[in-house]
Amino acid sequence: MRMAASSVGPFYCPGDMKLYIDLSFYQELKQEFQAPGDFAMAYVIAHEVGHHVQTLLGTTEKEMPDRSKVGETEYNRYSVRLELQADYLAGVWAHHAQGENLLEEGDLEEALNAASGVGDDRIQKRHRVTWFQTASRTVHPNRENGGSIKDLNPVI
Template sequence: MRWDGDRQSDNVEDRRGDGGGGGGGFGIGGGTLGIGSVAIALLGSWFFGVSPGTILNLLSGGGGTQQVQQAPSHPPATDRETQFVRTVLGYTEDTWTQIFKSNGATYSPPRLVLFSRRTQTACGTGQSATGPFYCPADRKVYIDLSFFQLMQQRFKVGGEFTQAYVIAHEVGHHVQNLLGISGKVDSARRNLSETQANAMSVRLELQADCFAGVWAYHTNQAKQIIEQGDIQSALAAASAIGDDALQRQSQGEVVPDSFTHGTSEQRVRWFTRGIQTGSVEQCNTFEARQL
């Protein structure tokens, strides 16, 4: 992926080194949800739409915003990995600003928070085991960069364009938040059965995949960032983290009613639709008869 020398976003908070601590997890039924206890939690964490605290709150019928004490923010480091993240965030800002402007609207970009191990958010405590996530309550994307190493080790997928895809997916959730889509889905989920609510989550996640494709299309048109093999790597990543693939790997069987992100085939299909068309209108998963 070509990105050296391009504009880097200033909408970054670097909380690494703040001593967030470790251990523990999100309690469910007297247990904890973490790396060692539930394999699917780790495997399914990539492209997790929102923080686990938000999802647990919604499933329990809640919806209030938690109060959070703002962690100190430091100027982002100047290492190559951090510069890459800042550049990709800058790409998303440029692309979505232009798309919103062409539709007579103003884009308000999210902030991206770099953290280590765990950090406080308006959606609860964010942890590295969760993977990158977006918190709609504070409009921030949270990333522990060590997650990308874990993805390479566990799924044998990586590369800078794949990492950019991850970031663009989470920013896609921010776009959904700005457009009011996330709020409508959250409200609808409260009145649905668990299976129906999961199906709504799948459509939300697949739309974020499509939005990531839209980002890639427009950014490549403007900056020619995509190199040979980049798209194939991103598609391989999308396939690796489909609900069916993750369940088959972690528990040996597939339970479609429990899907929350979509199958490997669906994730590949919607990202491909976005990157081929560059059209937000083509990402309407909520009216699609076939996902």
Template sequence: MRWEGNRQSRNVEDRRSGSGGLGGRSLGIGSIVIALVAGWIFGINPMTILGFMESATPPATQQQSTVTTDPLDDRMGQFVSTVLADTEDVWSDIFRQAGATYQEPRLVLFRDATPTSCGTGQAAMGPFYCPADGTVYIDLSFYEELKNRLGAPGEFAQAYVIAHEVGHHIQRLMGTTQKLDSLRSRISQAEYNQLSVRLELQADCYAGVWGHHADRQRQILENGDIEAAMNAAARIGDDALQRSAGQVVRPESFTHGTSAQRQRWFQRGLSSGDMGACDTFATQAL
């Protein structure tokens, strides 16, 4: 993937040199176990997975230690900042063409754990987006897990992770997230899981929309990049993750979609570059 020399975002906060801002308090063991079960599915919303993480200390009472560098002084930090900037450019253009103004998300790099407006973020949860503070959170050790444990190497695969989380930000700006949250107390868990799958697949499609426009504008893709992202999508499908954990595949428990579905919707966005092609809620066949 070609990214060196491109603009870096100023919306990145680097907390990796801090203590995680937990003031010595961490999650209860039950919450951590739940997080570990879902840990390798990126894009997990802690509000969904951990029920607002009730065992965590509220963010307002936590001591936060952060170190912000501009520009980031390590290659992986620079990569993340550059990809985020690229999503800013693409989505700003798309929103402008629709007569709207794009509100850029923040991105926080952390190590092990960090406070968020959705509760305490843990590395075991994988990268996630918190709609309450409009921020993407990433512990960069996830990329090693993506490469070594899940068998999905490649920079465009890593960029896909970021673009997926930004896709959740787009959903919040469009009101999709709020509509889903409003239904949570009125439907069964199985029904909510089905809607969650559609939400996640739409974020995959939005990630593909970003890739389409980023490549047309800046020629970021090299040979093998699309295959790397498609491989990542396959590795983090609910069915693949359940099999790799030695579990029986249980479709009723899916929250993100199968490998085939994740590949299909990412490819749909990548091929079309059209947000309108990403309406996963209006189709019967995912």
């Protein structure tokens, strides 16, 4: 077992298939990332669940190279792809939530603020917004790909 501190932010661990969230992140979203609102938090959860979906579908294992075997640049390239796909999967969820009439005015903007605010320097934040937006606006994974969620694969 390894320790992780709140400073890591919310995360998903493929090894035990659990999401880890310190609720103080809600305040961080508001104060440090200028992304207030409950739907900003909902986006964060849906993004972590996206990593779980990737893990169940085998994407994480396939896309996540062994850090001891590849250089940092290549490792980052793959992990950025996983992050952006998780944003897309969060958008798929938001699309459904919208269909269920759960969204209030300003909710999608709250999520987009979180998508553009959170993340490290490896990720071009505008890409996060694009992937979340694409899915939340129009896309149903089955229809978009003419097939299976197994085929979900953002090209960046």
